[in-house]
Amino acid sequence: MSSKLFFVTGTDTDVGKTVASAQLIRGFVRAGFDAVGMKPAASGCIRSGDILINTDVEMHRAASNVQAPAALCSPYLFEPAISPHIAAHEAGIDIDLQHLKNCAEQLTRIADRVIIEGAGGWFAPLSTQATIADLATELQAPVIMVVGMRLGCLNHAMLTAKAIEQQGLTLAGWIANPVDPLFSRYAENLAYLKQQLAAPLLAELSYTPEALNAAISPAAIAQLEQFKSPPDSI
Numbered sequence: 001m002s003s004k005l006f007f008v009t010g011t012d013t014d015v016g017k018t019v020a021s022a023q024l025i026r027g028f029v030r031a032g033f034d035a036v037g038m039k040p041a042a043s044g045c046i047r048s049g050d051i052l053i054n055t056d057v058e059m060h061r062a063a064s065n066v067q068a069p070a071a072l073c074s075p076y077l078f079e080p081a082i083s084p085h086i087a088a089h090e091a092g093i094d095i096d097l098q099h100l101k102n103c104a105e106q107l108t109r110i111a112d113r114v115i116i117e118g119a120g121g122w123f124a125p126l127s128t129q130a131t132i133a134d135l136a137t138e139l140q141a142p143v144i145m146v147v148g149m150r151l152g153c154l155n156h157a158m159l160t161a162k163a164i165e166q167q168g169l170t171l172a173g174w175i176a177n178p179v180d181p182l183f184s185r186y187a188e189n190l191a192y193l194k195q196q197l198a199a200p201l202l203a204e205l206s207y208t209p210e211a212l213n214a215a216i217s218p219a220a221i222a223q224l225e226q227f228k229s230p231p232d233s234i
């Protein structure tokens with residue numbers, strides 16, 4: 001897909017993809033763009049009558065300067081906080097990649113930049129046939145990887161980066177999120193990833209309440225702006 005879309009993945013679930021996505025949305029807004037978030041499959045919602053409320057979707061919305069229909073920003077919502085493929089199966093719903101592509105395409109018509117947050121990690125399943133990786137491939141979006149900085153993240157980050165590359169997609173950058181305050185040798189682990197990953201380190205987040213309302217730096221936004229639409233993009 002085009003430079004209008006960025007796909008946010010992570011080394012796992014709960015590594016800060018939503019926090020990073022909201023910071024990316026705010027970064028694009030501060031750079032003068034109309035920016036919006038999309039959560040293709042949100043499992044883990046609170047029910048309020050007929051409505052399902054998801055914190056990822058709400059955080060994207062709070063960061064955005066675009067009023068976009070919920071049906072486009074969060075096409076598939078499920079109550080249980082479980083793998084989306086199981087949640088969809090239990091709800092009797094097929095998560096359709098073409099429908100998600102269509103929603104993303106419609107979002108590109110009402111926003112300059114669309115930040116799409118995956119669920120879980122790169123190979124988290126959306127069905128028995130399709131994974132988050134397949135969705136990102138369908139969208140042809142440059143990928144941003146959030147690394148939850150904790151013991152084990154080096155392997156997870158390298159596996160994810162290799163898989164993105166093997167999928168023929170571009171890793172546009174990565175974001176370090178210090179999820180474990182007791183992580184020993186944070187600096188050495190960061191240095192290893194900086195040396196091993198060809199993509200730029202876009203940001204090192206702080207693990208503080210302020211991180212929930214912060215924005216990615218103008219310099220990082222400028223780096224992301226280098227990505228141009230591939231010929232077969234939306």
Ligand SMILES: Nc1ncnc2c1ncn2[C@@H]1O[C@H](COP(=O)(O)OP(=O)(O)OP(=O)(O)O)[C@@H](O)[C@H]1O
Pocket residue numbers: 010012013014015016017018019020056118119120121177178205206207208209211212
């Ligand atoms: N940098 C940070 N500062 C403060 N809190 C954070 C930070 N990063 C993550 N958190 C908190 O950790 C939890 C998990 O983060 P988040 O929801 O962003 O993970 P995720 O990767 O988006 O998970 P999912 O796979 O469910 O979408 C949340 O409660 C979030 O507020």
Ligand SMILES: C[C@H](N)[C@H](N)CCCCCC(=O)O
Pocket residue numbers: 013014042043044080081082083084119120121123124125
């Ligand atoms: C419910 C959770 N917070 C996420 N939304 C979904 C995580 C899916 C992980 C699937 C897996 O890799 O096992």
Ligand SMILES: [Mg+2]
Pocket residue numbers: 017018019056117
């Ligand atoms: Mg999230």
